[in-house]
Amino acid sequence: MSTGTRVSARGLRKSFGDFTAVDGIDFEVRAGEVFGFLGPNGAGKSSTMRMVGATSERTGGELSVLGLDPSHDGATIRSRLGVVPQEDNLDLELSVSDNLFVYGRYFGIPRRELRARIVDLLHFARLSERATEKVDNLSGGMKRRLTIARGLVNEPELILLDEPTTGLDPQARHLLWDRLYSLKQSGVTLVLTTHYMDEAEQLCDRLVVMDKGHIIAAGSPRELVDRYATKEVVELRFPAGEARRALEEVDGLARRVEALADRVFLYTDDGDETAEEVAHSGLRPTSTLVRRASLEDVFMTLTGRQLDD
Amino acid sequence: MARSSLTLGPSLAERARRPSALVARNFFVQVRAVPYVWASGLLEPILYLLSIGIGIGHLVGKVPGPGGALVPYAAFVAPGLLATSAMNGAIYECTTNIFAKLHWAKLYDAVVATPLGPTDIAVAEVGFATFRCFLYAGVFLATMAALGDVRSWWAIMCLPAATLVGAAFASAGFAASCFMRSWTDFDKVQMVAMPLFLFSATFYPLSELPRWLQLVVEALPLYPGVALCRQFSLGHPSASAFGYIIYLSVLALLAGEVSRRRVTKLLTP
Numbered sequence: 001m002s003t004g005t006r007v008s009a010r011g012l013r014k015s016f017g018d019f020t021a022v023d024g025i026d027f028e029v030r031a032g033e034v035f036g037f038l039g040p041n042g043a044g045k046s047s048t049m050r051m052v053g054a055t056s057e058r059t060g061g062e063l064s065v066l067g068l069d070p071s072h073d074g075a076t077i078r079s080r081l082g083v084v085p086q087e088d089n090l091d092l093e094l095s096v097s098d099n100l101f102v103y104g105r106y107f108g109i110p111r112r113e114l115r116a117r118i119v120d121l122l123h124f125a126r127l128s129e130r131a132t133e134k135v136d137n138l139s140g141g142m143k144r145r146l147t148i149a150r151g152l153v154n155e156p157e158l159i160l161l162d163e164p165t166t167g168l169d170p171q172a173r174h175l176l177w178d179r180l181y182s183l184k185q186s187g188v189t190l191v192l193t194t195h196y197m198d199e200a201e202q203l204c205d206r207l208v209v210m211d212k213g214h215i216i217a218a219g220s221p222r223e224l225v226d227r228y229a230t231k232e233v234v235e236l237r238f239p240a241g242e243a244r245r246a247l248e249e250v251d252g253l254a255r256r257v258e259a260l261a262d263r264v265f266l267y268t269d270d271g272d273e274t275a276e277e278v279a280h281s282g283l284r285p286t287s288t289l290v291r292r293a294s295l296e297d298v299f300m301t302l303t304g305r306q307l308d309d
Numbered sequence: 310m311a312r313s314s315l316t317l318g319p320s321l322a323e324r325a326r327r328p329s330a331l332v333a334r335n336f337f338v339q340v341r342a343v344p345y346v347w348a349s350g351l352l353e354p355i356l357y358l359l360s361i362g363i364g365i366g367h368l369v370g371k372v373p374g375p376g377g378a379l380v381p382y383a384a385f386v387a388p389g390l391l392a393t394s395a396m397n398g399a400i401y402e403c404t405t406n407i408f409a410k411l412h413w414a415k416l417y418d419a420v421v422a423t424p425l426g427p428t429d430i431a432v433a434e435v436g437f438a439t440f441r442c443f444l445y446a447g448v449f450l451a452t453m454a455a456l457g458d459v460r461s462w463w464a465i466m467c468l469p470a471a472t473l474v475g476a477a478f479a480s481a482g483f484a485a486s487c488f489m490r491s492w493t494d495f496d497k498v499q500m501v502a503m504p505l506f507l508f509s510a511t512f513y514p515l516s517e518l519p520r521w522l523q524l525v526v527e528a529l530p531l532y533p534g535v536a537l538c539r540q541f542s543l544g545h546p547s548a549s550a551f552g553y554i555i556y557l558s559v560l561a562l563l564a565g566e567v568s569r570r571r572v573t574k575l576l577t578p
Binding site: 074081083090091092154 | 319323326327330331333334337338414415416418419420421422423424425426576577578
């Protein structure tokens, strides 16, 4: 493993009885980057994160985290990781700042040192005014920020974020992205999972697309869009059930076409021109939208399904 | 950074530090937020002591103690209540509390992401509950002494005996909580604890029962605690004490091992 690698996995597998959650994946996370796992629910992202976080034993393959093997040095790895779980699991019996204090003590951080860090962390999470409040009184976005601050209490070299903005309103999401971006600027390595393509596009330097326990594509967001999608997409909306029929009509109008129950996607390099051709073909969709291709289209191309089905 | 621990495993100090951080968390929460929980845990057994010992004691008079000599009923029943309060204290701390932290508050999911592992959690929670039983037993024993229910200096041994009862039931409670699926499962805990309280020779000498029933009672997990405390508080220790201590120690260790395995499976699938 080179010094610039924070996590490396080869043939990594995880099964629960007969069910295989992660089916032999290879990936490498480099120092200082934001690395993403993009995929729908049940793709194996969280299982992968738990193995990297040394809280779940792998079933097979090789895994190295911060140069150590989670099977043997789990506690040492965890002492150098920051973990932000999918579900907030703050200590509901403690106040905002006591949450950070008690959590820091699990890492054995001296009390005096901890008090100084908590001031900074509350400031980072924009929660300084809420320090003595009960956790229950916080909004969803505040709880998330506190959970992230808690994950930073041991000054980790690597931070794992599982679905960091799921369930938050747009404003809270943007504030959180801003905080994560500032972490990245400070040189920390971030690994995150998401099923939001905009989140992956905003935050990730590199990502892998997962489906059914496999990695089906890897690269930077831009590379993936270039490789698996076209520049633009024309989205035609139809009454439910009619999209598949329309698929035959538009075949040939674009480089590639895909259909869901109520929509047809035409992958093309010039969206306006294709939309024009659709109009001339006599097809009458309820609406027509021309947009830039995104990671959602990459996923669609690779699996024929939508990300957040 | 020199990390010799990589090859040798964590140092002994680190092994001890991890569970103690969680124990400290429990003190932090309970001492600050719910002092009345401690007060009620102390008060309840003492109310029993006053009501049953003094009230019923007047009606009953004297009963045969461990050595065969007659002792006042209050002095007879007090060590039984001491052992029971240790059991109840352990069960109170180590059943619903554990289940809530495990499944509802998801506290342990956060804890296993730190250097602490599932084993540290089991050790911390059972240790904390046991310590609480130790404190309660101390206050209870002092109350017994003040009421004249203590007959010998051997009584001081009631303290480790009650603590051992606490450890055994805290382990068992933790293990059971790891198998519970819903809050209603906890009715089963009361269905076990209540008969143990009533039938472990707590309120009358074992000799009152027919031989076959004596054998049943002697097998119950609260009985060794009651018998042990009674031998000590009435100043009649016998060789059977070793048997009781082994019984309770084995129960604590077995239940502790079940707890460790089960909680590892739950928290680090």
